Structure formats: structure tokens, C-alpha cells
Amino acid sequence: MPDEKLAPDAAETAADSPIRAVEAPAPAVPAPGAPAPGPAVPGTRSAAPTVEGERFAADGPAAHAEPAASEAVERAGPAEPSKPAEPAEPMHPTTGAPRPFVLRHHWIVRLTHWVNAVVLVGMMASGLQIYNAYERFGVRGTRLPLPNPLDMHPVPRWARLGGWLAGGLSWHFFLMWPLALTGLLYVGYLLLSGEWKPLLFRPRDVGPAIEMQKYYLHLRKEHPPQGKHNALQKGAYSFIVVLGMLSVLTGLSLWKPVQLSWLTALFGGYELARYWHFVAVWLFAAFIVVHVILVFTVDPASLRAIITGWYRGRFPSHD
Amino acid sequence: MTELDRRRFLLGAAAAGASALGTACSWNGGRMLSPKLMAWSGVNDWVSARLFSSSHRAREYPLARRTPDAEFPNYYVSDNVPALTDPAAWRLKVGGLVRKPVDLPLERLVALPRVSYTVKHHCVEGWTAIATWAGVPFHVVAEMVEPLPAARYVMFRSFDSGYSNGWDLPSAMHPQTMLAYAYNDRPLMPDHGAPLRLYSPTKLGYKNTKYLLAVEFTDTKPGGYWEDQGYPWFGGL
Numbered sequence: 300m301p302d303e304k305l306a307p308d309a310a311e312t313a314a315d316s317p318i319r320a321v322e323a324p325a326p327a328v329p330a331p332g333a334p335a336p337g338p339a340v341p342g343t344r345s346a347a348p349t350v351e352g353e354r355f356a357a358d359g360p361a362a363h364a365e366p367a368a369s370e371a372v373e374r375a376g377p378a379e380p381s382k383p384a385e386p387a388e389p390m391h392p393t394t395g396a397p398r399p400f401v402l403r404h405h406w407i408v409r410l411t412h413w414v415n416a417v418v419l420v421g422m423m424a425s426g427l428q429i430y431n432a433y434e435r436f437g438v439r440g441t442r443l444p445l446p447n448p449l450d451m452h453p454v455p456r457w458a459r460l461g462g463w464l465a466g467g468l469s470w471h472f473f474l475m476w477p478l479a480l481t482g483l484l485y486v487g488y489l490l491l492s493g494e495w496k497p498l499l500f501r502p503r504d505v506g507p508a509i510e511m512q513k514y515y516l517h518l519r520k521e522h523p524p525q526g527k528h529n530a531l532q533k534g535a536y537s538f539i540v541v542l543g544m545l546s547v548l549t550g551l552s553l554w555k556p557v558q559l560s561w562l563t564a565l566f567g568g569y570e571l572a573r574y575w576h577f578v579a580v581w582l583f584a585a586f587i588v589v590h591v592i593l594v595f596t597v598d599p600a601s602l603r604a605i606i607t608g609w610y611r612g613r614f615p616s617h618d
Numbered sequence: 619m620t621e622l623d624r625r626r627f628l629l630g631a632a633a634a635g636a637s638a639l640g641t642a643c644s645w646n647g648g649r650m651l652s653p654k655l656m657a658w659s660g661v662n663d664w665v666s667a668r669l670f671s672s673s674h675r676a677r678e679y680p681l682a683r684r685t686p687d688a689e690f691p692n693y694y695v696s697d698n699v700p701a702l703t704d705p706a707a708w709r710l711k712v713g714g715l716v717r718k719p720v721d722l723p724l725e726r727l728v729a730l731p732r733v734s735y736t737v738k739h740h741c742v743e744g745w746t747a748i749a750t751w752a753g754v755p756f757h758v759v760a761e762m763v764e765p766l767p768a769a770r771y772v773m774f775r776s777f778d779s780g781y782s783n784g785w786d787l788p789s790a791m792h793p794q795t796m797l798a799y800a801y802n803d804r805p806l807m808p809d810h811g812a813p814l815r816l817y818s819p820t821k822l823g824y825k826n827t828k829y830l831l832a833v834e835f836t837d838t839k840p841g842g843y844w845e846d847q848g849y850p851w852f853g854g855l
Binding site for chain 1: 656659671674676689691743745819844848850
């Protein structure tokens with residue numbers, strides 16, 4: 300990406316989004332007062348958790364981070380060659396030149412990610428417990444002509460939560476609250492902070508998505524250049540938000556098919572809404588499997604980033 | 619912590635988490651969490667009551683959409699189909715916090731204003747079935763006995779091994795809530811709750827008490843057979 304900058308000049312970054320600009324050396328945890336997102340917080344450079352960060356900010360755009368960065372690497376310990384970041388450095392996906400740690404994920408993103416990870420597993424397991432009480436789709440005496448791998452098959456015990464129908468319902472109707480609330484918090488944060496921009500899949504991402512797929516299929520040798528996320532990631536992270544909304548809305552339509560009859564009708568009636576609710580389970584399961592595999596095979600540094608917030612991996616942390 | 623230690627720690631934590639999850643599966647929350655989950659169910663009941671509209675009617679279906687009789691399940695909690703030893707002596711006792719308690723024989727109930735509709739039945743298990751029900755609207759009987767202002771709930775009792783359901787008054791007074799004596803144009807059959815059952819298309823199946831014996835207006839929230847075991851109390855659709 301030509302406009303990709305690892306060390307963008309301070310003035311620009313401060314006005315743009317401070318969260319991406321903190322080039323602090325290897326802190327294990329983000330500073331308690333990690334800069335709040337949003338373009339209207341100038342001068343948050345000083346919130347960088349180290350002296351170097353502050354000096355960097357004070358020095359301004361002219362004095363580049365070179366001495367500070369090398370000093371920082373020494374302080375942090377790892378015996379890696381220090382290579383100061385340079386503006387518009389081309390991507391070296393395979394060599395993976397060391398980069399400074401960058402605060403990549405706001406605490407809201409990390410919190411909602413992990414709450415959702417736990418809650419989603421609980422929702423799927425308790426949902427399968429509920430499914431077990433009537434393991435097919437369609438009004439009694441009929442069958443929806445749609446594929447269902449679990450038609451007339453009980454769900455294995457290990458995949459269920461709740462012990463019996465009432466237990467499954469209790470879990471499901473409890474966990475639906477944190478699921479919906481963290482979903483709202485996450486989407487609300489993305490919208491207000493502008494962080495939706497590097498995440499939203501748009502028509503212009505279709506071409507790059509095909510290139511990425513070629514790379515994964517070994518039809519292309521070089522990793523295509525990318526910003527914070529590649530086009531396939533944008534697709535996945537946009538899709539998962541839509542899938543979350545589908546789950547919550549079909550769930551509501553099943554909970555209150557009379558009071559919210561318009562919503563149930565929107566999904567084609569109660570039986571179809573129940574089917575779409577179930578399809579969402581398979582799509583979530585598929586997403587989780589692919590998501591976890593890619594974290595460990597493609598970008599293990601992203602695991603640290605989603606836990607502590609700090610990222611130092613092969614990919615840039617901003618667009 | 620070195621990088622290797624950290625990795626080993628993370629791997630160990632992940633393995634511990636996975637095995638904990640494994641043993642936790644099919645777990646109802648145990649003695650600790652189970653009551654808390656049931657208490658939370660009260661929050662959902664509160665939300666359900668707010669979402670409930672006294673004027674919003676469940677959709678009605680054409681007769682052609684009816685589920686064949688053989689496909690419509692019939693449940694009771696007794697070992698055998700509950701039956702009265704002396705059907706002729708049966709009366710519906712309506713009392714509690716009311717001005718004029720009455721005992722109503724079936725002939726009197728049938729003589730009261732009649733309501734009939736073909737609606738979808740939603741079972742808590744996830745299945746649905748369409749049937750026609752006919753009976754006397756519950757609010758007609760309520761107006762007859764004149765509930766006291768303190769009455770906020772209604773308890774429905776049956777002769778099916780103590781099966782019962784507690785309802786909120788607004789749900790009971792909904793225009794589609796009826797004391798049904800006919801199913802698919804025929805008198806209610808013993809396996810569907812004869813001689814009289816509660817029916818409402820705005821409630822889950824288990825809230826619709828079969829084999830009715832007594833209706834009691836109360837000021838304290840009554841439980842119910844399944845409700846006391848962990849099923850949602852409101853059970854509203």
C-alpha cells in the first residue's frame with residue numbers, strides 16, 4: 300500500500316487517529332490511560348506509556364524516531380536488530396522486518412471480543428440443547444425442504460449446555476443479553492471512532508479479495524500489500540457483524556413471534572426464522588475455526604494484540 | 619517470563635479451559651448458578667410483560683392450514699390420560715379475590731359468548747402446529763365473578779396430577795385467551811384436556827392448562843408445574 304506509513308509524522312497522526320500513532324517500545328500491557336479513540340483528541344502522543352514516546356511527541360515531525368526506537372529495543376530486551384521504521388516502507392511479508400509495537404486494539408474491542416468469544420460458545424451450546432427437544436424444521440406434519448445435517452439427529456452431549464431443555468433455555472435467555480449488549484457496544488464503538496473504515500468490506504475490496512484468495516491457494520507467491528486488514532479479513536469481519544445481527548434478530552423473532560410478528564414475517568415465518576437461526580450457528584462455527592487457524596498460521600502476533608492491545612507483527616496496523 | 623514460558627503458559631491455560639468446557643457441557647449451572655439463572659429469568663419475564671400488548675392479536679390461519687389431528691401431540695404429566703371418575707359432577711370453580719365466586723358446569727360455559735379461531739400453537743420444544751379452538755373468552759368469565767382490585771394474577775389448577783399454571787392478569791384478559799371446550803370443530807378430546815382447557819395463542823403451549831378444575835384470582839405471583847422447575851414463568855410469545 301503506497302500510503303502505508305509506519306512512522307507517520309506526528310502532526311498528521313495526532314489529527315488523524317492517535318490510537319495508531321503510539322510507537323512505544325514493547326510494553327506488556329497498555330497504559331491505563333490509553334488514548335481514547337476519535338479524531339478530536341489532539342496531542343495524545345503524550346499518553347504513550349514511555350518516556351521515549353513523550354520525547355518523540357515533543358520532538359515533533361522533524362526529529363525522527365530513530366534514536367528513540369533503537370534505545371527502546373535495547374531497553375525492551377529482545378536481541379533483535381533494531382530497524383527504525385521508515386515512512387512508506389514497502390511490505391516485506393516474508394522477511395517480516397521488526398517493527399515497533401503499535402497499540403492496535405482499543406480496550407472496547409478487546410473486551411467485546413473476549414466476552415463474545417465466551418458468550419457465543421455458550422449460546423451455541425445452549426442453543427443445541429434447545430434444538431435437541433425438536434430436531435427438525437417445519438410445522439408438525441411438514442418438513443422444510445432445506446438441508447439440515449442434524450435432521451432427526453440428537454446433538455451429542457459434549458456440544459450441549461444446560462442438561463435439559465429448561466436448563467438450555469435458562470442459559471440461552473441469560474447469555475442473549477451480554478451477546479446483544481457487547482454487539483451493540485462493539486458496533487457503536489466502530490461507528491463513533493471511525494474504526495469501521497479499515498473493517499468494512501466495500502465493492503473496491505473485491506479485486507484485492509480475489510488476489511488474497513489466490514495467495515492462500517498458492518496461485519500467487521507474494522502476499523498482496525494490505526493495510527490494517529486484507530480484503531478477505533474485511534469481508535470476514537464485516538460478515539461476522541451481519542451474522543451477529545441475523546442471530547439476534549432471528550432470535551428475537553423466535554422469542555416473541557406474536558408481539559414481534561412483523562419481524563418473524565420478515566424471516567419467512569416462525570419455522571424459517573428457526574432455520575436461519577440454526578444456519579447462523581454453522582456459519583459462526585465455520586468462522587471460529589477459520590479465524591483461529593489463520594491467527595496461528597498467518598499472524599500469531601495478532602493474538603497478543605487482541606489480548607494486550609499491542610501489535611508487532613508482519614502487517615501494518617493502520618491503513 | 620520468557621517467550622517460551624509464556625507460550626507454555628498460554629497453551630496450558632487453553633488446554634485447561636478446553637477441558638473445563640468439556641466437563642461443563644450439558645451442565646445446568648449446578649447448585650450455585652442454577653438458582654441465579656432462574657432469578658435472571660425474572661428479568662426476561664419483566665421484559666416479556668413490557669413487550670406484551672393487550673390489543674395485539676395472534677395471526678389466524680385458514681382451515682386448510684390445520685395440522686392433521688394425528689400430528690398434533692398431546693401431553694399430560696400423569697401416567698395415563700387424566701379422567702374424571704364422575705364427569706357429570708365436574709364444575710369449574712372460579713374464586714379467590716373476586717366478589718362473586720361461582721361453580722360453572724359445562725352447560726353454562728357453553729351457553730356463554732363463544733370465541734373461535736384457527737391459530738398456530740408454539741411449543742417450548744420448538745415445534746408448531748395449527749388448530750382451531752373454540753370456547754368462552756376468559757374475560758367473560760372474569761367479568762362475571764368481578765375480580766377485586768388486588769387481584770393481579772390468576773392460578774389455573776387441573777386434575778392432571780397437580781399440573782397448574784400461574785398467569786399475569788393482562789395475559790389472561792387478552793381477547794384471545796379462552797376456556798376452550800372444542801378442538802378442530804369437535805368437543806375437546808380426553809387427550810387434549812377434556813372437558814375444559816385454557817388456551818391462548820400468545821403463550822407457549824405449557825402455559826395452557828388442560829383438564830381445568832379451578833381458576834383462582836390472587837395478589838401473589840403463583841408458580842406452576844413447569845415454571846417451578848425452571849421454565850420461563852411468563853412464557854409469552
